[in-house]
Amino acid sequence: MRYRWIVLIGLLVGIVVILAAAPKGQAISELQRGMSDAATSTPVGIGCYENTDPSIVYTGSWTTSSSSYASGGSFIRSRSAGATACLTFEGSDVHWYTLTYSSRGHANIYVDGSLVDTVNNYSATLQWQVVREYFVPLGSHTFCIEVVGDGFIDVDKICATGPTPTPTGVVTSTPTPTSTPMPTHTPTITPTSIGTPTATHTPTITPTPSNTPTSTQTPIATPTNTPTPTTTQTPGPTPVPIGCYENTDPSIVYTGSWSTSSSSYASGGSFTRSNSAGATACLTFEGSDVHWYTLTYPSRGHANVYLDGSLVDTVNNYSAILHWQVVREYFVPLGSHTFCIEVVGDGFIDVDKICATGPTPTPTGAPTNTPTVTPTPTNTPTPTDTPTSTPTPTATIVWIAPPEKTVYLNAETFTIDVAIFNVVDLGAFQFTLVFSPTIVHVATAEVSSFLGSTGRNVSPLGPHINNEAGTVTFGALSFGKPAGPDGSGVLATVSLLPQAVGESELRLQNVQVLNTVPEGIPVGLQHGHVTVVAQHFHQPHAEFTPDSRDFHARNSQAVLH
Numbered sequence: 064m065r066y067r068w069i070v071l072i073g074l075l076v077g078i079v080v081i082l083a084a085a086p087k088g089q090a091i092s093e094l095q096r097g098m099s100d101a102a103t104s105t106p107v108g109i110g111c112y113e114n115t116d117p118s119i120v121y122t123g124s125w126t127t128s129s130s131s132y133a134s135g136g137s138f139i140r141s142r143s144a145g146a147t148a149c150l151t152f153e154g155s156d157v158h159w160y161t162l163t164y165s166s167r168g169h170a171n172i173y174v175d176g177s178l179v180d181t182v183n184n185y186s187a188t189l190q191w192q193v194v195r196e197y198f199v200p201l202g203s204h205t206f207c208i209e210v211v212g213d214g215f216i217d218v219d220k221i222c223a224t225g226p227t228p229t230p231t232g233v234v235t236s237t238p239t240p241t242s243t244p245m246p247t248h249t250p251t252i253t254p255t256s257i258g259t260p261t262a263t264h265t266p267t268i269t270p271t272p273s274n275t276p277t278s279t280q281t282p283i284a285t286p287t288n289t290p291t292p293t294t295t296q297t298p299g300p301t302p303v304p305i306g307c308y309e310n311t312d313p314s315i316v317y318t319g320s321w322s323t324s325s326s327s328y329a330s331g332g333s334f335t336r337s338n339s340a341g342a343t344a345c346l347t348f349e350g351s352d353v354h355w356y357t358l359t360y361p362s363r364g365h366a367n368v369y370l371d372g373s374l375v376d377t378v379n380n381y382s383a384i385l386h387w388q389v390v391r392e393y394f395v396p397l398g399s400h401t402f403c404i405e406v407v408g409d410g411f412i413d414v415d416k417i418c419a420t421g422p423t424p425t426p427t428g429a430p431t432n433t434p435t436v437t438p439t440p441t442n443t444p445t446p447t448d449t450p451t452s453t454p455t456p457t458a459t460i461v462w463i464a465p466p467e468k469t470v471y472l473n474a475e476t477f478t479i480d481v482a483i484f485n486v487v488d489l490g491a492f493q494f495t496l497v498f499s500p501t502i503v504h505v506a507t508a509e510v511s512s513f514l515g516s517t518g519r520n521v522s523p524l525g526p527h528i529n530n531e532a533g534t535v536t537f538g539a540l541s542f543g544k545p546a547g548p549d550g551s552g553v554l555a556t557v558s559l560l561p562q563a564v565g566e567s568e569l570r571l572q573n574v575q576v577l578n579t580v581p582e583g584i585p586v587g588l589q590h591g592h593v594t595v596v597a598q599h600f601h602q603p604h605a606e607f608t609p610d611s612r613d614f615h616a617r618n619s620q621a622v623l624h
Contacts, residue, residue, distance in 0.1 A: 106153045106203045111222040114139040119221060122147045123210070132191040132354075132390060134160055138219045142168065144212025154225035155201040158328070159208060161217045163190045165469070165596040166564070168214020173207040174199055184216060189469070192219055192388040194328060201225055302349045302399040307418040310335040315417060318343045319406070328387040330356055334415045338364070340408025348419035351397040351464060355404065356415040359386045364410020369403040370395060380412060388415055394465050397421055397484065397551050422462040422484040422551075422589050459584055460484040461494065461554070461576065463569050463591025472561050472597050476506055479569060479591060480553045483576070489514060489547040490579035492554050493524060493538025499567035500533035502595055506558040508537040513552030519543040519579075538575070547579045561595045568592055 107118045113135040115127065123146025127139045139148075150157070159172075167184035174197060182195055197206070210216045303314045309331040311323065319342025323335045335344070346353070355368075359382035368376040370393060378391055393402070406412045464480040481494060492514070498505070508526035515521040524538040537555055541547060569591035576584040 149207040152223035154223040160219040169211040345403040350419040350421035365407040462589035502567040511553040
């Protein structure tokens with residue numbers, strides 16, 4: 064009997080030990096399950112596979128989000144420790160397209176079950192389509208990304224490459240890089256999904272002139288092709304509308320010595336580069352912000368960035384590893400502007416494409432024709448609600464400016480504007496702004512000067528702030544003999560307080576805009592987004608200072624541990 068008790072106690076102790084050890088091995092079993100599921104599938108051929116492609120096998124919790132800056136218009140992310148994304152492929156190397164940001168963390172990289180890398184996707188600024196490249200012997204392999212759990216990890220797409228010329232599966236083929244001279248004809252402009260608003264005025268702006276020195280091109284490790292000098296173009300005064308303009312588009316005016324090279328990783332399949340001091344690339348556009356897509360690498364250097372002739376930034380494009388389609392973003396008042404990139408000459412500077420953005424003529428919400436403006440506090444809405452009706456396109460847009468904003472948690476307050484684009488005879492407005500109350504609170508809302516800019520008297524309606532529900536309803540009426548203002552301007556400025564690290568949509572609802580009759584004006588809506596990040600010891604935009612090459616190099620080298 065005593066012996067039986069000893070055996071029973073021993074079994075119980077063994078069960079307790081097994082149960083105590085189970086959580087420790089949970090992430091490993093998740094990885095093993097993901098690798099097993101991927102390995103049992105047929106290896107895909109050479110090509111690129113978007114995050115939604117069924118060839119990529121996910122385990123754990125992942126969420127898909129939309130963005131025009133992501134390949135294919137979306138990306139998938141997770142911060143669940145042990146979650147995996149795996150692809151089994153035939154090839155000789157694999158490229159994982161991801162993004163880096165202050166809310167991103169570490170990921171473990173496995174090839175055929177072996178840990179080959181631990182990647183840190185933290186960066187002080189947002190960078191889209193960052194490429195992580197891994198070389199393997201030609202054959203069948205399983206590539207897995209495992210989330211560590213200290214921040215988000217994103218899958219934009221995964222590309223398998225190799226010597227096989229015929230891609231299979233759901234692919235974007237990877238051509239062999241060849242040197243391509245810049246065409247002199249007018250190529251087709253590939254606009255972004257945000258459309259093309261009607262410009263309110265078209266001033267003539269001349270880009271800042273610069274000298275045109277001639278320099279000797281220096282070969283670099285990537286890509287390996289012979290550059291072909293391009294022809295210097297004559298600046299054109301007409302601003303281009305909202306959209307994306309590839310490096311070969313004649314709307315981008317080059318001075319000095321530039322060369323065009325081909326790469327399947329560049330937007331549109333090519334990029335233009337120069338290391339000639341004083342060489343410039345300029346785009347005159349209509350919009351409220353501009354995105355320069357470039358690349359960073361050890362052979363890259365500094366560039367001066369000008370807006371309307373004024374120096375606004377000095378960018379350092381050096382990095383220890385190759386990053387494609389790195390985005391540099393600059394906000395400007397809505398209108399016509401000239402954006403110029405000037406090569407400093409201490410390394411190559413690249414133009415992949417330049418995108419002009421702003422409020423869009425294609426609304427994302429439903430137009431409202433209600434002629435009576437009455438402030439009505441809104442009950443608890445969900446910030447991620449999607450309008451159920453199909454809007455009618457209109458030239459008048461109410462939008463959040465800027466559409467994207469990042470703030471530190473310890474910031475006292477920050478502001479966003481509720482702006483209007485292309486309105487006629489504005490007489491009154493009202494809106495409800497919906498936000499996540501766990502991430503931000505609203506402190507105040509104030510009427511801006513645009514509504515009363517023609518001499519009409521202005522009377523605010525509200526604000527009615529409900530930080531428990533996550534809403535603020537605000538508006539204003541105007542009265543008097545003058546007509547209401549025409550054009551574009553700011554309706555109201557909203558002050559917010561960060562509450563916690565995270566992301567919140569800034570969604571406009573119940574928007575009403577009236578003229579002075581009063582009659583309802585149909586409007587489209589463009590929502591916003593705010594990200595609250597913890598204060599970090601890195602100084603924001605430190606890599607943009609001319610003397611920060613060593614600082615940026617140390618941090619770039621720490622990207623892969």
